[in-house]
Amino acid sequence: MSEEGEPPASDERALTDWQRLSPWAMGLMLVTAGLSLVRQHLPLLLAAVAGLTLVEHIGWREVGGAAALLLLLGGALCLLYYRRFRFRLDEDVLVIQKGLFEHREFKVAARHVQHIAVHQPLYLRPFDVVQWQVETLAGEASRIELPGIRRGQADALGRRLQADGPGNDRGEAPVEGLTGEPDAVAPSASRVRYALPPRALALHGLTSRSIYVIAAVLSPLVRPLERWLHDRLPQLDLLAWLPASPLVAVGLGLVAVLLVLAALAVLAAWWRFHGYVLRDDGERQVQVSGLFHRQEQALSLARLQVVEWVQTGLGRLLGRGYLVCHQFGSQGGGAAESRRFLVPGLTLTESERLIGELWPGGDRLPPLSRVSRLYRRVLWLRILLGLGAGVGGLILLVGAPPLPPWGWAMLAASLVGLGGGAAELRWRALGWARRGAYLYVRQGLWGQRTSVFPLPHLISLSLRQSWLQRRRSLATLELQVANGRLTLPFLEEPLARALADQLLASVESATERFPETRRRSACVARR
16 A cells, blocks of 8 residues: 555556546546537527427437437547547656547657646546646646546656656756755655635635626626616615615615625635645645635746745735745736646745745745835826826816816825825835845735745846936846746946846856756846
């Protein structure tokens, strides 16, 4: 018997031979594909049924015979697809052969594996079958999927590909200061790093951005709901218990809407992150979550590039946030959230502990240094110009309101105050710090996002100056990392140049010790 959490040894040995998909998965794929076709072509199907009813010689017997013929044809194609689809491991290369009428073969080397995900919808759970996906460094366009294999095979595939991947006797560059002993072997026993309690799950639903997404999705229903209330409200005799004051009634309505949105956001978080567990499996960090649709993601520490500590505005008030772990090619805002390695419902202390476990020495977020105060003035002018242009455009569209002179003065003063407050918050949120082998960069306005990455993980940098910055001996430093661009504007020019030289020296030092990083360092030097 294998240890708990370890796949049976027979599954790993069998991967060297040709393996096929689960027969249960093929049957379910036939059903789901049929339902998908019906849903996508429902108008055509209804039109065909309506046309058949007008034909006198077509009855239930003929319709049943045609349906049986289509079912047999689908079963034959499904059986052919099952016989054509097979996969195996050739040392550290995953070989997949598939194709219904056109035979195709895919090969994925373990050193190119970027992301592994395992999904188990509710209808696959009784059969212990999962959907297994792998992506290479090319990103989502290179995704290859095994639509239905046994759980043991999925675990064995993930372990073999991660064990033969980067960072395992392949000369991947460790960061100085990340580990005390670079060649130390991680323990093979899996342990739980973090389990999401119910209270933290509910708070994550309230403090995440899903509440804004839900509000945007439900916004088209506002007008139909308004018309329904306008038609039905006088007949329901609700005026007896509604507040007499219109302002109080509108306030209660807004509170009710916010409560509904909050409840939906909590339900969405429960749907996705129920039973969330983060396990330490040596080189792999594995997370499992989902109420009905269980999904599993594996993060390779050798591929880990940037860790972000994210807090929304409400999250800062409630003291909650989440960690986002980025690998090669993962963009911070453009990638789908389901593809990112996310640890939800954390306090600041818990986030620092997890960052320290992923990168020893990277915990305890240090005090951050702010940029020049001149940047606050520049922000204030930009925001003020934007607000002025918006108000001017609105006046041109709907006309100028009948305000007295003191009313226009109050409007101008309110715009100036609003712009100054937003500029102050934006300037205070922006900060940076360097401690040891790590750089910390924080950005945001009301919500904040702090990026933590080792200096050798920098992809490119650029130092630029505007005419105003040249007069004030300031400069802007732009850093390109795995999750996007980080900008440090209006730094003192000597400080910006010294920081750029330190970043380049760190990358060049890693290049000299580990030649595999030479291409990335050359990119940095050219910029």
